[in-house]
Amino acid sequence: MxxxxxxxxxxxxxxxxxxxxxxxxxxxxxxxxxxxxxxxxxxxxxxxxxxxxxxxxxPGRPGASRSAAPAQPRAPRETARIELIPASTQTALDAADEVVDRLLDAGRTPGDILVLATGDPHPWESHELSFGEESYWRQHDEGGDVFYARAGAERASRRAVVVLAVNGGTDEAAAQALPSALERAAAELIVVGDPERLRALVQPRRTPGGERH
Incomplete structure (x- = not known):
């Protein structure tokens, strides 16, 4: 008490x-x-x-992570920066080599660069293919050096910088090479070619009835 x-x-x-x-x-x-x-x-x-x-x-944190999950698909939506280097069909490959030298001097590693050609293959590609496609694509898969390929090569994978040399080929092939090269470019796409031709390729074409394609 x-x-x-x-x-x-x-x-x-x-x-x-x-x-x-x-x-x-x-x-x-x-x-x-x-x-x-x-x-x-x-x-x-x-x-x-x-x-x-x-x-x-x-338990709300997983919800926050789920809300942040849709941010992952945004990365592919970001398009690479596009740069146009004027060059003729005959000088496109030489201009592409100068672009590669400039990229390396700027700090890019050789494995960051993919060079595509719409017309005749690059001399490096022709030389490496003389040893066989297996050896040629092995260098691509190792990713330790600048790789040169045809614009229509489906096996060429995505790299940080893609240099597209419009050095020939049909207009249809060149028109298809532009979006294909853009998909392979993670950060930057550098197109080397005739500006007037490239402008005509990217502009929508009109049919006789006036419809755009």
Whole structure:
């Protein structure tokens, strides 16, 4: 029974430091006494509830990750930067070699660069193919050097920079090479060719009835 009047004294001593050190010690002594009682047990579920509430945002994190998941398809939507280097059909390959030298001087690694030709193959491609296609494509798969291929080569994979040399071929083949090269370019597409011809290739063609294709 004498413990009952001490309970309000314990509650008053918690917020205020007015009691002396002796009172603080006596306040600590009775705390274990009411511990078995239901009153001290009441505050214990409170931290448990707050802890459970803290766990509720946990399942929300996967939801946040799911909301961030649609951001992954945005990467392919970003198109590479396109640059046009004027050159004639006869000088397109030489101009492409100069572009490669410029890229290497700017810090690009050789494995970052893919050179495609719409007309005659690059001399490097012809030389490497003389040793067989297996050896030729092995160098492509290793990805340690600049790789030269035909614009229609389906096996040529995506690289950071694609240099498209429009050095011949039919207009239809050159028109198909442009979007194909753009898909292979992760960061930059450099088109080397006749600007007037390229402009005519990318512009929609009109049929006699006036419809665009």
């Amino acid at each position: 004498p413990l009952m009047p001490e309970e309000p004294q314990i509650r008053e001593s918690v917020p205020g430091p007015r009691t002396g050190s002796a009172n603080g010690r006596t306040a600590q002594a009775p705390r274990p006494v009411p511990a078995p009682g239901p009153r001290p047990a009441a505050p214990r579920p409170v931290p448990a509830r707050t802890a459970s509430r803290a766990t509720h945002p946990g």
